[in-house]
Amino acid sequence: MKEIRRIIRFYDELKAENTPCALAVVVDVKQSSYRRIGARLLVAEDGRFVGGISGGCLEGDALQRAKSAIQLGRPVARTYDTTEGEDATIGIGLGCEGRIEVAFIPMDFTEQWNEIELLRSVVDTRIPRVMLRHLDTVLMSGEPQFEVSLFQPEADRFTLYLPFEPAIPHQFHGESLNALAKGRSSVKTIRGERGFPHRVLFEVLHPRPRLILTGYNYDIPAALRAAKLLDWEVWVVAPLRKMTKEITSLADRVLDYGQVKEVPVDEATAVVLMSHDYEWDRKMVQHFLPLKPIYLGMLGPRKRMLKMDESLPDLELAAYPNLYAPVGLDVGAETPEEIAAALISEIIMVLRGRSGGALRERGGPIHENA
Incomplete structure (x- = not known):
């Protein structure tokens, strides 16, 4: 949703200026492509733009076609077929070896339900x-x-x-x-x-991912910054008196442990227990596990989770498929920033339903065809 939010903000600026614009959208992809279906690029008549439909190789041609759609006052379409050497034909270097279909749609500021207004209605x-x-x-x-x-x-x-x-x-x-x-x-x-x-x-x-972090130690800001870079919604639950200014400035919401029942959990919510306090983590597990977040992670060694499992036999922690303890992909992370990268990558893996292995070991294409 990060790109869509940026496009909506840019659209509002252009509407206030009364500057015509067109939306480029990747509507179909076959074989390999840097961006997938739903990638968007909003182009103003004066050449300014926000978003992207490729790794940069299509944008030059796309800007011209978006301007053409604005001038014509109707949608235009373009299929970029990089499997047949078309990059030489259109004068750009394409290395994806795929077929990308793009729609260029002029935006009508007076239309109640143009595409950007539809996106605005679902972004939150x-x-x-x-x-x-x-x-x-x-x-x-x-x-x-x-x-x-x-x-x-x-x-x-x-x-x-x-x-x-x-x-x-x-x-x-x-x-x-x-x-x-x-x-x-x-x-x-x-x-x-x-x-x-x-x-x-x-x-x-998909909804904007929501990340719930419990704890207040020095590794929390690193996880916060990594999540905010992706425009995730982040809540921190910890004793308010111990919250640092850095945490409160980065988080969307901060709550005391006693307010944990106010934390909303849905199918796009990940929870990570990072308090470094066994008893607090135990209480948080008792609260969050029955709510079935898509990801429930616990910082610390595996034996810590096994000890907690023995103390909470009714919850059957070891049988919960979305419990990750220790947290993070196995990349040898040591510093708070590296641990945050491994943690956020693992959550993305779960949200996307992937295995998390090295792409060079993956049999077949990186992405499935639409």
């Missing part, structure tokens, strides 16, 4: 959403439209309906639920009663 939600995007051209005009809608699972409804055959929306519903269950964006071909194929992108918008 704690429930995953699915953004649907029509990828085919509209038959009558022959021009790409890239209409978007938003599926809200808690209300079981769509914000807007796309211009399809009447029989298709129920298929949107099923595919949206499938995308949420897998937690992964994908492109599907849907056919209506008349047999026309419609390519639709189901983009999963």
Whole structure:
């Protein structure tokens, strides 16, 4: 969500200036690409931009195409196929060996539900959403439209309906639920009663990760800084009288141990116990484990967790799949900053459903095709 937040802020600046802009969005990827589906780049008419759709190799061409969309007043599309030496054709160096489809959509400041306004409506939600995007051209005009809608699972409804055959929306519903269950964006071909194929992108918008840290020692600021670099929401729970100014200035919220029941836990919440105090960690485990955070980490050696498991037989700590003790990926971390890097990397691994191994040992592509 960090990039989306930055784009929304930039959009608001451009709207206040009345400076036209266009949004570039990666809508499909085949094989290798530095950025994946949902990467966005907001381009102002004067050339300023925020975000990115590649490692820098596509942005030069993308800026020109975004300006073209602004001038034309309608969306344009571009497919960058780096598997066939197209980099020489468009005059840029591409090394990803993939096929990247990008939509360039002029933003209408007067439109209540343009794409950025839809993103604004979900950026602070704690429930995953699915953004649907029509990828085919509209038959009558022959021009790409890239209409978007938003599926809200808690209300079981769509914000807007796309211009399809009447029989298709129920298929949107099923595919949206499938995308949420897998937690992964994908492109599907849907056919209506008349047999026309419609390519639709189901983009999963995940909530902003929330990190709960318990403790106040000198390793807490390092973990805080690492998480804030990713724009995570971070809460710290510890005795308020022992909180340092550095901790209170970095954290989004600080609470005393006695206020721990006020801490919200959901499927995008990770909890890390870093108090270096066995009894406090034991109390925190008793509180947080039943709430089932996606990640519950405990700083310290494995024998500490085993001792706690013996003292809390009803909780069966060793059987809890999302308990990580010791915390962090095995990278030989020693300093607070290195431990923070190993810890945050492990949480990302859990959020993404990956193994955490070295990429050179991974069989097959780095990312799965949409």
